[in-house]
Amino acid sequence: GQNIDQPTEMTATEGAIVQINCTYQTSGFNGLFWYQQHAGEAPTFLSYNVLDGLEEKGRFSSFLSRSKGYSYLLLKELQMKDSASYLCAVRFYSPSGTYKYIFGTGTRLKVLA
Amino acid sequence: DGGITQSPKYLFRKEGQNVTLSCEQNLNHDAMYWYRQDPGQGLRLIYYSQIVNDFQKGDIAEGYSVSREKKESFPLTVTSAQKNPTAFYLCASRSRDRGYGYTFGSGTRLTVV
Numbered sequence: 066g067q068n069i070d071q072p073t074e075m076t077a078t079e080g081a082i083v084q085i086n087c088t089y090q091t092s093g094f095n096g097l098f099w100y101q102q103h104a105g106e107a108p109t110f111l112s113y114n115v116l117d118g119l120e121e122k123g124r125f126s127s128f129l130s131r132s133k134g135y136s137y138l139l140l141k142e143l144q145m146k147d148s149a150s151y152l153c154a155v156r157f158y159s160p161s162g163t164y165k166y167i168f169g170t171g172t173r174l175k176v177l178a
Numbered sequence: 179d180g181g182i183t184q185s186p187k188y189l190f191r192k193e194g195q196n197v198t199l200s201c202e203q204n205l206n207h208d209a210m211y212w213y214r215q216d217p218g219q220g221l222r223l224i225y226y227s228q229i230v231n232d233f234q235k236g237d238i239a240e241g242y243s244v245s246r247e248k249k250e251s252f253p254l255t256v257t258s259a260q261k262n263p264t265a266f267y268l269c270a271s272r273s274r275d276r277g278y279g280y281t282f283g284s285g286t287r288l289t290v291v
């Protein structure tokens with residue numbers, strides 16, 4: 066079956082670097098997404114990886130290893146506003162001939178002053 | 179600016195009552211989705227629509243219904259058959275460009291009273 070795992074909670078200090086891991090087991094893998102979700106709000110798109118390697122976008126970077134079924138989101142120079150949940154999602158090509166998505170439960174990041 | 183509008187933000191339902199959640203987008207996206215978010219669980223797909231006048235059941239469609247009469251609109255009805263409707267409901271749309279993830283609405287929090 067399809068499965069995604071990510072840690073439930075993490076804590077880090079303002080100004081530090083934090084890495085949020087995501088492991089997945091899917092067949093028909095077709096891309097991995099990271100979203101940020103502040104409490105009570107909608108998720109917002111952060112990054113997309115479909116090939117192995119690192120994608121960098123300002124303070125945020127995302128890495129993918131398809132052979133290991135592994136991704137991480139790296140947040141640098143942490144700010145208080147980065148306190149949020151971070152959702153990992155995988156798109157896969159289903160046997161029915163359509164693309165489908167599976168979401169992890171999210172990692173709640175708390176940034177401390 | 180383009181986006182997705184969900185209304186209402188908060189909704190209270192009595193036992194045995196049907197309620198309809200509104201979702202409107204002006205992004206010109208063909209595909210629209212309804213997800214349900216519960217604490218400690220990943221987003222779960224209720225229904226999705228790839229084009230007007232067509233929609234498909236997701237993983238947890240029982241007790242829900244949708245319509246897609248216009249490209250911009252994808253309302254969700256939570257019927258009395260849904261036994262545990264209290265949740266945060268997210269509407270999303272997606273560009274054809276596979277490098278872009280979902281754009282989510284701000285969500286509707288439904289509570290049964």
